[in-house]
Amino acid sequence: MRCQETKEEEQMILLAETKECSVFQMKNDTGEGIMTMYQVFPGVSISYNDYHMESFDSTYNTNRNMFCIDHCREGRLEYATTQKAFSYFEAGDLKLDRRITHQGHFEFPLAHYHGLMITFDMDQAEITLKKEIKDFPVNLISLQKKFCKGNQPVVIHNAPAIEHIFSELYMVPEKIRIPYFKIKIFELLLYLDVLELPKNLEEKPYFYKNQVEKIKAMQNIMIGNLEKHYTQEELSEHFNIPLTPMKNCFKNVYGSPINTYMRVYRMNQAAVLLKKQSHMSITDIAGKVGYDSPGKFSAAFKKVIGKSPLEYRKIFGPNGIK
Template sequence: MDDFLLTGGTGVKLAENDGCSVYQFRNETGEGTITIYEVFPGVSLSYNDFHIRYYESEFKPDRNLFCIDHCREGRLEYPAADDAYSYVEAGDLKLDRRLTHTGHFEMPLSHYHGAMVSFDMDAACRFLPQEIKDFPVNLRALQEKFCGGIYPYVVHGAGSIEHIFGELYAVPEKIKRPYFKIKILELLLYLEALELPENPAEKPYFYRTQVEKVKAVQQFLVGHMDENFTQEEMSRRFDIPLTPLKNCFKSVFGASIGSYLLEYRMNQAAVFLRTKREMSVAEIAGCVGYDSPSKFAAAFRRKMGMTPMDYRNRLQQ
């Protein structure tokens, strides 16, 4: 199976050796790598590591696929209905047939780390029974259980999912292949036994117009980090009611507007302290929206566990 096609991207192959391929992706927002292992015929395991805001997918399915994505860190936007989006976050499991995997996809936090198990159904259903005698999972029935529609099915934050996938991120090289096989079979058994709610509580999704306005709000705020605006001002400026603004922002970026902006400001302040040593702490405070150096220092200490000066001096040691 050409597993690279399952990513939907266009990248450069960096290496290929003994059933393992590494691809690199780049655009003006960053870069990412995908490391793909062929585990069984028709079955692969991929590690996805991206520090990038978006990617353009040219993928169009030409075969029967079943893909299971685990998000370890970050967030990933995905189509959840016609012209509407929802978000995978850390601990979530997304299952689909890649039927909506063409076009523009965003990672709102500019990073995404996770793993993907993918099945080329024709090959996997033919070879898996030969590999594992009397294995009780019907792969086609499993695909139908989770992927009856065109949009992804998402399992949110189950502890058992973390148990299965958490151990896949630190596997000694010498046991990788046999361990991958065991974990994929464990995953299939887990999904086979998982009882789906008759009336699942769906995570909220938001229409394209709302998402675009919220992303514009985020870009405006980080572009004017040295100024302060109320949420009511943002609501009026971008013509979106206050409550939908708050709800959609938290869904897209995983935090309230205030919490997101505080995190962003403190991270940018840390960058300035490291790279702009000619700037005083008071000047940096102003650059990240604080009129009072003492209030900035207190906020920085709560976030970083030390004062701005201690942070800068520690780097010089």
């Protein structure tokens, strides 16, 4: 099922299409994304979303009665809860909404996002599901009302069985794909139907725009000067944000504490240099990413990447075996 009656198709380029599947590309100056959409039932689709980009502007607008379930496998998505506040959808989360507030600017703080989306066009889907399984106990309209009482998405975190249901959807053999999708959709609907929600469903923490902007400026300074190690106290003072709120906001925006994020970022940048810059010694590369001790750099690199810098270069470098 394609995006119905929207302007978003103007952003999407159709790359390929079969009876069951359509592949779209989204592209802008921050990167590109691929959406692979399978028609499972009339009015019901599953889309795999693989984005390697920093942000996109959505003009999605529909007059259809929709019910959408998003699962994030990797990465994270920043979305506006109000004009002045943001929240985050991260790996392992489910997001349920009617696509009422799916317009505007969205960001991927880690510059990538991988997940899937199950979309129900309610007018068609309700009839279709009843035909597929007689006396199926889940009422789709009631389920939509259960999770979509307001305009903003509802995000479910770490609910039991979510990982089990969705992990299997990412590795389905092509031969059984459509019938398997059908089974998993019914399984998911049954699970959501019995899932007990708190009376006051907790929303994800949200952060004000000016606070998020400071955190992003902070990250930009740190990754722009990897040779320097900024203390958290220095950052707090420089950006005029108290230490505890700074730590909390950074973790929500980027998914990990400041020191952990920067260590992983440094090691990934070092991996790029080891792959492409054969003339640079490991000591030189260590210095480029902020380590004056090759021994400490090697230990950190192995902890993050899983191999020593020398092993990594032998395998993945310009003259390596891969």
